[in-house]
Amino acid sequence: MPAPQIVTLEQAKAHLRIDGTDADDDIRLKLSAATQIATTYLDRAVYATQQELDAAVLAGTAGIDPLVATDMVRAGILLILGDLDANREDVVAGTIATRLPTGARACLLPLRRMGA
Structure with missing residues (x-):
């Protein structure tokens, strides 16, 4: 199932500081993954x-506790996108292997549905 377009390609490219169209397919892929x-x-x-949202509610496809994207959601998606673009691996290995920190959790956690 394709990810909804909450962040545009133009917003993603501005966030990544990328000009031109050479990387558009790669950015679209990572933007879709970040949204998912x-x-x-x-x-x-x-x-x-x-x-x-209203159309999905009327169609009965909105699911439990749906929401309209907020700036926190868009920022979280952009932070995930930046992480996917900058880091090709799950960990950075040096003298110590460390998971990469991300601000996305701080943006998304307050909106997370808990206790399904």
Whole structure:
């Protein structure tokens, strides 16, 4: 299932400080993955607009406790995207292997559906 378009390609490229179109396919792939990671973490359907949410509610496809994307959600997606773009591995190995920190959790945790 494709990820909803909560963050545009233009917003993603601005966040990554990328000009031109050479990397567009790679950015689209990572943006889709970042959106899926965020919505999976939230355990809620996220819609770009109130109209999209209303249509999903009417169609009976909105799921439990859906929400319209907030700036916190968009920032979380962009932070995940930046992490996916900058870090090709799960850990950075040097003298000590460390998981990479991310601000995405801070953006997404307050909106996460808990106790399904």
